[in-house]
Amino acid sequence: MTDTPAPARDYRDTVFLPKTDFPMKAGLAAKEPAILERWAKLGIYDRLREQRLGRERFILHDGPPYANGDIHMGHAMNKVLKDIIVRSQSLMGKDAPYVPGWDCHGLPIEWKVEEAYRAKKLNKDDVPVDQFRAECRAYAEKWVAVQKGEFERLGVMGDWADPYLTMKYDAEATIVGELLKFAESGQLYRGAKPVMWSPVEKTALAEAEVEYEDIVSTQIDVAFEIVEAPNAPELVGAHAVIWTTTPWTIPVNQALSYGPEIEYVLLSDGNRRLLIAEALVGSFNARTLSSRHPGESRDPLTQVGDGGEAGPGIRRDGGEESGAILWRGKGSDLEGATARHPMHALGGFFAKPRPFLPGDFVTTDAGTGLVHMSPDHGEDDFELCKQYGIDPVFAVDGAGMYRADWAWLGGQGSVINKKFVAADGPICTDLRATGALLAASDDFKHSYPHSWRSKAKVIFRATPQWFIPMDAATPPSPLRGEGRGEGQPSSAAPGTAPHPSPLPDGEREPDGNGATLREIALDAIAATTWIPARAENRITSMVQGRPDWVISRQRAWGVPIALFVDRATGQYLNDPAVNARIVEAFRQNGADAWYADGHQALLGPDYALADYEVVKDILDVWFDSGCTHVFTVEARYGEGTRANLYLEGSDQHRGWFQSSLLESCGTRGRAPYDAVLTHGFALDGQGRKMSKSLGNVVDPLKIIGESGADILRMWVASTDYFDDVKIGKEVLATASDAYRKLRNTFRYMLGALEGFDDSERVAVSDMPELERYVLHRLGMIDTELRQAAESYEFNRYTRLLTDFANEDLSAFFFDIRKDSLYCDAPGDVKRRAYRTVLDVLFHALVRYAAPVLCFTAEEVWQARFPSDDSSVHYLEWPSLPSLDADDVVGSKWREIRELRVAVTEAIEPLRREKTVRSSLEAEVTVPSMLLDADALAEAFIVAKVTPGDSVTVTRTDFHKCGRCWRHLPEVSVDGELCDRCEGVVAHA
Structure with missing residues (x-):
C-alpha cells in the first residue's frame, strides 16, 4: 500500500490581510444624498464659520446665474470649480465663506412669464404692472428653490439658508442707492444714440x-x-x-x-x-x-x-x-x-x-x-x-x-x-x-x-436712453425734452454731443483725480490678477473700445431708474434728501415702491410732482449684478472689503466682470476684486457647442443620478478648464476610471490600517529607507499640491494626486510592502513603520482629495473615524513629519525605481513564455547594487539579486514558502515555511 502524502497546510488564516467594510463599488448616486442630509444636520457650513472665525478670510464672490430653469452643464462646471476652490482655501486654514446668489430681474425671467401669457393668447401689456411684476417674482422664487437643490446636490457648500438675491428688498434698495451715487456725482445722462435693440422684446440690450x-x-x-x-x-x-x-x-x-x-x-x-x-x-x-x-x-x-x-x-x-x-x-x-x-x-x-x-x-x-x-x-x-x-x-x-x-x-x-x-x-x-x-x-x-x-x-436703433459716460471727467448734463413720446424727436436735438455741466454743490468727482471712468477702469484692470494672464488683454481691449454704458431698459421686471426729471429743464433732480427717501422706500417695500402712488411723498414738500417726469425705464440687469459686491461682500464683511476672487466663464469679460468693474470704479474708484479667473465652455464629446437641436446636450443632473456628483467633480477638476472642455461618454469614462483607482487606494489603506493606534507608531529616524523615501515623496507632492491650489490649477492638482496614488503608492510602495504587511509579525519594526507611514498618507490624501471628491472623502473619513459630530471638511492642510537630509534618500530611490522598471521589463518576456509565472520566481542580475541583495530582492519582488554587467533574468531554483510565497534559499521543499514565517506562526 502506497502512502499518500499529506496535503500541504493552508496558512491563509495566519496572514494579516487588510480588513475593511469600505466597499469597492462606490454607489455614489444612492450614497451622496444621505451624506448631504448628514451635513445639513451638522450645520457644517455654519460650524466652519465658527471654527475659522478670526482667520485670514478668502472671499470668492459668486456670479449670479438667472433663476429661470434647471441647471445645465455650464452651471455645473462653474459651481463645482468654485466649490473646489473654496474648500481648498478652507483646507489651507482660511475662513472661506461662500454666499451663492441669483440674478432675479430682467428679460430672461420676464420673457418666460410672457411666454405663459402668449400660450394663453394674452398680452402682458394689458396686465397691471404690479400684477405682472408679482408673477415675475413668483417665477424667480420657484427657480431659485429648484436650482438651489440642484447646486447642493453637486456638493456645493455655502450659505444656502441666506443666499443673495437681486430681488430681495435690501438688494433692490442697494442697487437704486448705487444708481443714485452715479447721479449725485454727475455720472449719468439721458441721450439718444444707437443701441442694440430687440424688436421682438422691445428693449435695448447689452452686448x-x-x-x-x-x-x-x-x-x-x-x-x-x-x-x-x-x-x-x-x-x-x-x-x-x-x-x-x-x-x-x-x-x-x-x-x-x-x-x-x-x-x-x-x-x-x-x-x-x-x-x-x-x-x-x-x-x-x-x-x-x-x-x-x-x-x-x-x-x-x-x-x-x-x-x-x-x-x-x-x-x-x-x-x-x-x-x-x-x-x-x-x-x-x-x-x-x-x-x-x-x-x-x-x-x-x-x-x-x-x-x-x-x-x-x-x-x-x-x-x-x-x-x-x-x-x-x-x-x-x-x-x-x-x-x-x-x-x-x-x-x-x-x-x-x-x-x-x-x-x-x-x-x-x-x-x-x-x-x-x-x-x-x-x-x-x-x-x-x-x-x-x-x-x-x-x-x-x-x-x-x-x-x-x-x-x-x-x-x-437710436432711442432716448440713460447712459453712464465712459469718457467724461466732468460728467455731461442730461438732454432736454425727455417728456416727449417714445420715438419722437427731442426739442433739444438728441444726438448732439452732451455738454458738460458742473457737479452738484457739495459733490466731488469720482476717485481717480478727475480721470474718466474708462481710465479708472483700465488702471483697475492693470492692478488686478487675471487668470489665465491672457484674459487681461481681452477685457482691456473691451473696455478700451466700449461705448458709454446704456443702463436703461424698456421693460417692467427690474429695479426702476428711480429719477425725477424736471419737465422744464430736462435735468434729473439731484437732491440727497429725496434720494435717501427713495432708498428707504425700496428697503421697506422693494422696487415696487416706485410703481405705487407715493411719488409726491418721495419728493417731499419742496417739489411738486406735476413739475417732474417720473422715469419708467428699468435698470439694465448687468447694473444689478454689477452691484452684488455691495450688498453681498461689503454688507457682510465690512465697507471697503473686496472679493479675493471672481470666477466665471470667458463670456463674462463683456458681462459680469465688466459691469462689476465699471460699477465699482464709478462709485469707489477701484475694482471690486483682487483676482479674476476665467474658465472655458463645456462642449460635447466631439468639441461641439451643446444644442437641443443637435441632440448633444449632456445633462449634469442625469450624470449625477446615474454615477454621482463626485464623478462630475472629478471631471471638472481633471479638465484644462482655462480653455473650452469636452464632456461625453468617453471623457466621463476616463474620469470614472481615475476615480475608481483613487477609491481603491483609500480602500487598501483603510484595510491595511485596521486596528492601528499610536502605540504602534515608529519614529521617522527608526524607519527603513523605503518609508523615509515615501515620506520624502509625500513632502514634495504636498508642496506642489499647495502651489497648485494657491494658483487655482486643479487640473494639475488632481493629476499630482492621482499620479502619486497610482504610481508612487499602489504600483510601487504598496506593491513592495504588501509582503511585510501580510506576513511580518505585528510587532516587527518594518511592518509598524509601514503602517505608520500609511497613517500619515491616509491623513494627507483624504485631506487632499476632500476639495475635489467631497462626498467620497467624507465617506472615507467616516469609515475610519466614525462620529456623529465630525467631518473631513473641518480638517486643515496636513502637517507632515520633518525629514533630515532625505534628498540623498530621494535621489538614491529614484535610481532604484528606474532600475525596478528595467527589471520588470526584462521579466515580462519570461512571463509570456511561462518560464516564470510571477516575478517571485525570477533571479536577476543588475549593474548597480544600490542596496544590499536582500533589500533589492524585496524592492524588485524577485527571488534573488546579484551584480552583473546588465539586467538579466533566469528562473530561480529556490523553493516557495507556503505562507509568504517567496522563493528563498532556506525553504527546502515547496510549501514549507521560511524562517520568518515559521517564527510568526509559532508565536501567533
Missing part, C-alpha cells in the same frame, strides 16, 4: 445679451444723384453708388460718407454715370451682372487703362468714349458735395439734400467705397452725423415698424423680416421703380447679432 450667428442677408447697390459738387462740377448729374446689407436703413438715410484718401472714378454703365471707388469696380460689376432683375438691361462698368481696350458690352453714352474713365479724383474732392435721396419726390424729409461727409471708417474692403449714413441705426453714422449737426429722426419704432406718419412705408415692417427687406420686397420694389436700384440679391452671408433670449435678430 453681453447678444450672440452672433451666421445669416444670409439682402445686399443692394443704390444710386444717389449728385446735385452739387463745388470741387468737381463734372460730377453733378452723376450718381454716387452705395452698397448696404441693411436695405431697411435706406428710408432713414441722411448723408453719404467717403474716404478722403480713397481714389474714386466716374464711369458709364451705358445709361448713366456712376461714381465708385476705383478699387471696387470689379466687385460692383460682379454684383450687377449676377443680380440683374428680370426685364432690366444694364452693361457692366469697365475701367480701362491708358490706351487700353474697352471690355465686352461697353457702348457709347452721350458721345463719350466707350469704357473711358470720365473722371478720377480723391475722396477729398467730394467735400461740399450733396446728393438727393432716391425717394426725394415724396418731399419733406426725403427732399433734403444729402451731404457728402468724410469718414475715416470708409474703406475699400467691400462695397463701393461710399457709405450711406443713417444716424438712427449705426454708431459710425451717428458719431459722424453728430459732428455736422444731423440728428436721428426715430423713424423705426420699438417693434421694428416705420412709424405711422413716416412718408415712405409708414406703419410697415418689421425691418428684421426677411420678406420685407428681400430683393423683391417693398423697399427694393420702390427703389427699383425709381431706377435707383442697381443690384439686389438675397445671398450675402455674414455674422449678425441676435438676442440670446429670443434668438431673433437685433438692430441698432
